[in-house]
Amino acid sequence: MADFLKKHSAGLAGLSLIGLLAVPFLLYAAAGRPGLTWVGLGLMGLLMLLVMKVG
Amino acid sequence: MTEFSLLKWLFAFSPIAVVLVLMIWFDWGGGRAGAAGWFTAVIVSAVLFGATPELLALAQTKGILLSLNVLYIIWMALVLYNVVSETGAIEAIGAGIQRFSGDKSIQLLIFGWIFGSFLQGVAGYGVPIAVVAPLLVGLGFSPLVAVAVPAIGHSWSVTFGSMGASFQAMIAVTGLGAAYLAPWSAALLGLAAYLCGLAALHVYGGWRLVGHGGPAVLAIGTAMAGTQYFLAVSGMWTLGGFGASLAGLAACLIVARAPFYRRQRAEAADSRMGLGWALSAYLILIAVVSLGVLCGPVRHFLGQVKLSLHFPEIRSAAGWVTPAGHGARISVFGHGGALLAYASLISFLVYRARGYYSPGAAGRILAKTIKSGVPTSLGIVSMVCFAMIMDQCGMTYLLAEGVSRIFGATYPFFAPWIGLLGAFMTGSNTNSNVVFGVLQQRTADLAGLSAAVILAAQTTGGALGSMIAPAKIIVGCSTVGLAGREGPVLRATIKYGLTITGLIGLATTLAAILTR
Numbered sequence A: 001m002a003d004f005l006k007k008h009s010a011g012l013a014g015l016s017l018i019g020l021l022a023v024p025f026l027l028y029a030a031a032g033r034p035g036l037t038w039v040g041l042g043l044m045g046l047l048m049l050l051v052m053k054v055g
Numbered sequence B: 001m002t003e004f005s006l007l008k009w010l011f012a013f014s015p016i017a018v019v020l021v022l023m024i025w026f027d028w029g030g031g032r033a034g035a036a037g038w039f040t041a042v043i044v045s046a047v048l049f050g051a052t053p054e055l056l057a058l059a060q061t062k063g064i065l066l067s068l069n070v071l072y073i074i075w076m077a078l079v080l081y082n083v084v085s086e087t088g089a090i091e092a093i094g095a096g097i098q099r100f101s102g103d104k105s106i107q108l109l110i111f112g113w114i115f116g117s118f119l120q121g122v123a124g125y126g127v128p129i130a131v132v133a134p135l136l137v138g139l140g141f142s143p144l145v146a147v148a149v150p151a152i153g154h155s156w157s158v159t160f161g162s163m164g165a166s167f168q169a170m171i172a173v174t175g176l177g178a179a180y181l182a183p184w185s186a187a188l189l190g191l192a193a194y195l196c197g198l199a200a201l202h203v204y205g206g207w208r209l210v211g212h213g214g215p216a217v218l219a220i221g222t223a224m225a226g227t228q229y230f231l232a233v234s235g236m237w238t239l240g241g242f243g244a245s246l247a248g249l250a251a252c253l254i255v256a257r258a259p260f261y262r263r264q265r266a267e268a269a270d271s272r273m274g275l276g277w278a279l280s281a282y283l284i285l286i287a288v289v290s291l292g293v294l295c296g297p298v299r300h301f302l303g304q305v306k307l308s309l310h311f312p313e314i315r316s317a318a319g320w321v322t323p324a325g326h327g328a329r330i331s332v333f334g335h336g337g338a339l340l341a342y343a344s345l346i347s348f349l350v351y352r353a354r355g356y357y358s359p360g361a362a363g364r365i366l367a368k369t370i371k372s373g374v375p376t377s378l379g380i381v382s383m384v385c386f387a388m389i390m391d392q393c394g395m396t397y398l399l400a401e402g403v404s405r406i407f408g409a410t411y412p413f414f415a416p417w418i419g420l421l422g423a424f425m426t427g428s429n430t431n432s433n434v435v436f437g438v439l440q441q442r443t444a445d446l447a448g449l450s451a452a453v454i455l456a457a458q459t460t461g462g463a464l465g466s467m468i469a470p471a472k473i474i475v476g477c478s479t480v481g482l483a484g485r486e487g488p489v490l491r492a493t494i495k496y497g498l499t500i501t502g503l504i505g506l507a508t509t510l511a512a513i514l515t516r
Helices: A002-007 A009-029 A032-053 B008-024 B030-048 B055-086 B089-098 B104-122 B129-136 B143-153 B162-174 B178-233 B237-255 B280-294 B296-302 B337-354 B362-393 B397-428 B429-447 B451-469 B470-479 B485-515
Strands: none
Touching: A002 A009, A002 B008, A002 B397, A009 B008, A009 B055, A009 B362, A032 B030, A032 B104, A032 B362, B008 B030, B008 B362, B008 B397, B030 B055, B030 B362, B030 B397, B055 B089, B055 B162, B055 B280, B055 B337, B055 B362, B055 B429, B089 B129, B104 B129, B104 B143, B104 B178, B104 B237, B129 B143, B129 B470, B143 B178, B143 B451, B143 B470, B143 B485, B162 B237, B162 B337, B162 B362, B162 B397, B162 B429, B162 B451, B162 B485, B178 B451, B178 B485, B237 B280, B237 B362, B280 B296, B280 B337, B296 B362, B337 B362, B362 B397, B362 B429, B397 B429, B397 B451, B397 B485, B451 B485, B470 B485
């Protein structure tokens, strides 16, 4: 896992940036639907974890 | 409403503390530390400040709109820089400047102060130090001086450099207009321009060189500070740093001809590109920005498509209310980033028609832009997102209230130090303005001070932080063979950073008294 993250860190950093730019708009669209809001926030958390690894 | 207590204040400060500790003691980059700060902000806001899932979700959307406003400029500034750099024009500009004078003080000022500011105006993000340091080594300066001089010399121009990205960030997070913020920001940064020029001389030759180069600093500094002020207050703040450095170059042409500075002969340097063609991309930029900002019909035509979202009122479980309203508005075709994109495209076509590119240039430009842009963007997005969480649940307000209570009437003196701290910890004036802009604004409001003056001090401190930010020093050291030996350079720059910030603090105090 660590090797994979290290080998593909540049690509994963780019993907996490795209995700971080896109997910908040999904969160906006999900306003008023608690289930979707939790899913969106979970995705944000996962992306931030990825940034902590490869950013 | 959020009630004040020291313990709660410390928790409200914890996301910023986490970023500080990780960046300073653990050498984490802005993106990684910002993500850690985001987790801290989510946990603290949910547990202690009543942040609901809906509040967190909408704070993220607001944060991304703010981020896009800044990232648009950053990415397009990087594209333009790489379009120019790929032709060898940066080296040609350096060679052209070298012909001006053989006087060491003039050379230091030209490269470390004026050319560094020019590069900050068109690129930023460590480019001034990375480009100027090797040029100074080539002129015979020691590697330590070669890194320290541009680090100190360019820092005054950071706020209005990079097409005003840091200033744009301050506008975005505070919601205050450019016309309100620009005059005091340009005034304090103008004062910093003189001080940075004198400090750049002092690094190399002590007070003797300051005495020798002082008149040049006075003349060139007046041209740069005056031009920056004019551009900032007339709505063309995206060109503030860039225009100021061009005015500085013009002033230096005159100053360098003074007999006092002509005792040593200048050496001619070779370059395959003339200075005129090397600068043509920036002349195109001036034309495009002038047209897009000053020409009413063009500005109106480009400003028709705006990206914005309406947000409902948000109420935290602890009772903190954020009123309903629109988030940051992005003018898709009239934004500073869009103007940079037009200038980049035209410049690329001009350079290609002149045959300055080798095959595959477009691909290399794209690759270099992505390589520099992604880490910078991750730092900005993660920090803006956690700053918005702090703002939307009252944490920033609580911090401001605490700072106001601690410093009381002496607060204006400390305002630039907060900006400096932000830039030191994040390596960026933009990030410093994002993290501390609202805090400074709220503190100014609570203390009955002019927000324009306090925010000017914030962004000036943030700009000066560039000379001591480890992230930027590391970039400079890596280009002159000092990789891993950043400590001595940091020790050289930190005393100037602290001294100049102290003087800006005094000027802020005076300005706060005058505007009360």
